[in-house]
Amino acid sequence: MYFLSDIEHKQLLYQLLPTAREVGVSQELRGWSWHQPPLKPYFDNVKLPMYEVSSKYCPTNRDVYLRHIEKVYPVPSARMTLGKLFHGVVSDSLQAFLQRQELSFEDWWQKVRWQEIGEKPENVIAPCRKVWEFMQKTCEAKLAEVSCRQIHASELDLISSAVPFLVEHRISGELLGLSDVLSVDCYDYLRAIIFDLKVANVKEEWHRLYSVGYALVFESVHEVPVDICCTVYLNVEGSKISIQKDLFFANDELRQWWIEERDKKLEIVAERKDPGKPERSQCKDYCPYYGTCYG
Numbered sequence: 001m002y003f004l005s006d007i008e009h010k011q012l013l014y015q016l017l018p019t020a021r022e023v024g025v026s027q028e029l030r031g032w033s034w035h036q037p038p039l040k041p042y043f044d045n046v047k048l049p050m051y052e053v054s055s056k057y058c059p060t061n062r063d064v065y066l067r068h069i070e071k072v073y074p075v076p077s078a079r080m081t082l083g084k085l086f087h088g089v090v091s092d093s094l095q096a097f098l099q100r101q102e103l104s105f106e107d108w109w110q111k112v113r114w115q116e117i118g119e120k121p122e123n124v125i126a127p128c129r130k131v132w133e134f135m136q137k138t139c140e141a142k143l144a145e146v147s148c149r150q151i152h153a154s155e156l157d158l159i160s161s162a163v164p165f166l167v168e169h170r171i172s173g174e175l176l177g178l179s180d181v182l183s184v185d186c187y188d189y190l191r192a193i194i195f196d197l198k199v200a201n202v203k204e205e206w207h208r209l210y211s212v213g214y215a216l217v218f219e220s221v222h223e224v225p226v227d228i229c230c231t232v233y234l235n236v237e238g239s240k241i242s243i244q245k246d247l248f249f250a251n252d253e254l255r256q257w258w259i260e261e262r263d264k265k266l267e268i269v270a271e272r273k274d275p276g277k278p279e280r281s282q283c284k285d286y287c288p289y290y291g292t293c294y295g
């Protein structure tokens with residue numbers, strides 16, 4: 001899922017990294033500049049989760065107002081719960097591999113809380129198993145490749161080199177006006193890439209905001225530069241899975257866009273301002289607040 005293909009690796013080495021080195025990132029837009037504008041949050045008393053700052057499915061951000069001010073908590077849509085399920089398959093299978101746990105797909109499947117998933121188990125077991133097996137096979141192949149090159153390395157060292165991922169890394173976004181319990185889908189600590197997993201078949205420009213936001217948070221806490229981000233699109237149709245990646249340079253423009261989004265949303269909550277509704281045609285029918293706005 002998070003391993004780069006040969007072509008993506010070439011793109012990283014010959015396109016993205018040279019651009020990042022040549023163009024660079026402005027110091028005031030590095031996460032470690034959280035104590036000064038423009039990164040310093042204007043409203044100290046509000047903290048938001050990353051998905052609210054980075055999500056752009058509501059054109060006016062009324063979803064943020066409804067959740068925080070009107071206290072509307074809609075039932076998550078089937079689409080959202082399925083996304084959560086596939087996130088779980090990916091992260092749990094990777095964690096099991098990294099920790100050398102004897103956890104089979106069947107063991108994992110038994111622990112899924114189906115009452116929280118808006119889908120029948122029989123409709124999703126095949127793609128879930130496929131993703132689980134895919135993760136295990138690709139990790140084993142990487143480990144075998146590294147093992148035969150480093151015959152004196154310990155198992156721990158081999159795993160760390162072959163699968164260099166921090167998975168569901170817990171980190172606080174407090175310095176940037178975010179929640180203190182954020183979770184990064186994956187961070188490749190050898191290549192310094194933040195990955196964000198999306199279970200979706202439509203790519204949107206604003207999907208990049210999630211990993212850019214995590215890159216800023218990472219820089220604010222760990223004080224290391226993160227120049228490269230990647231959105232991984234996992235699409236499941238029947239028993240078939242497809243994985244596409246959007247690998248990009250987290251440049252000044254994207255960082256500024258993320259800061260603008262954060263500031264607009266913090267202001268809505270701090271000042272209790274209803275931003276109103278857009279033209280109805282702009283609202284997505286899968287929006288969980290559709291019934292509240294148009295019921």
Ligand code: SF4
Binds near residue numbers: 058062277
């Ligand atoms: S229904 Fe429209 S206005 Fe209301 S929260 Fe959803 S996208 Fe925003």
